[in-house]
Amino acid sequence: MQETMAAEQFRATPLAGPSIRSRVVDELRARIISGELAPGTHLSEISLAEAFQVSRTPIREALKQLQTEGLVEIRSRVGTFVNAPSRREITELFQMKELLEGAAARLLAQRGRCAELDALRENVERADEAVTSGSIEGYAALVHEFHDLLIAGADNTKLSAHYQTLMNQLAYQRLVFTSLSQPNRPKQSDREHHRVLELIEAKDSESAERVMREHVRASHRALMAGLDATPPT
Structure with missing residues (x-):
């Protein structure tokens, strides 16, 4: 309606x-x-x-x-x-999200120690608390922050500009709740963030990119499952 x-x-x-x-x-x-x-x-x-x-x-x-x-x-x-993006549009946008965030993880791993990396460590620690307490709203905000810090940490203005345009079209803030509504998804997402951070801190740029891309694909699958479960209005 x-x-x-x-x-x-x-x-x-x-x-x-x-x-x-x-x-x-x-x-x-x-x-x-x-x-x-x-x-x-x-x-x-x-x-x-x-x-x-x-x-x-x-x-x-x-x-x-x-x-x-x-x-x-x-x-x-x-x-x-x-705009109400179609399933195809959402999938295409997530494919681009995967490419950009994977590249960001690789670039951040290559940079080494920086302020964004310290902020990511603090972010996942607060995310652990949110997941443990069952605060989906709190964890959703930290998910958004994690991805923003990752992009900022890449230190690439062109990548950042393209990412911001993409996220606006995706309106990710309203979709992340749908993704996190799936059983056990918050815990899985939190573990995936930890793994990405570990690889970045280890300066394993290739693995950081691969695991980050896997994380985005997992989020996309959870989102689509959530959309399937949402009754039409």
């Missing part, structure tokens, strides 16, 4: 100045990625203009930008909707 976005959902601070369009883009992007605006939600130009207290022109321009990023779908004579 499609949901229509209402102006009162936003309660946004009125925007002003030349950065209106970019601020609308940033606000909508954040709400889509977080899942606050669910896939299939109808985005009304009129409601958005009322919420942000601006004209429809910057709203229309912002929606076109988000269409370019793959976050919304503009249907001629129908309207604009939060």
Whole structure:
């Protein structure tokens, strides 16, 4: 069932100045990625203009930008909707995620000791606590942090830019809960993170890349199983 976005959902601070369009883009992007605006939600130009207290022109321009990023779908004579990726699109995005995160693990292993590596060690220790306590929400946040630290640790601006675009299209924050809802997946994921970290610390770049790619494939399988188990709305 499609949901229509209402102006009162936003309660946004009125925007002003030349950065209106970019601020609308940033606000909508954040709400889509977080899942606050669910896939299939109808985005009304009129409601958005009322919420942000601006004209429809910057709203229309912002929606076109988000269409370019793959976050919304503009249907001629129908309207604009939060993009709901197909199973094929999700699979293709995870294939790219596997390549980029595998490369990041390899590059980080080649760097050796750095601030991101220390942060990864702290991350997996906190993740252990979250899994032990059964905090799926807490562990999901740490999963997101782990992958972000891995990408940052690669110290490659081109890789990081491509990864950010990919993650926006994937809206991973709203999918990770589905993946982690599968039986024993949090514990398995936590063990996989530990193994990746061990290989990075050992400077075994080839094995770090291979195991990281295996981890992404395992996450993808869990996600698809979760989607299969989710009743249609």
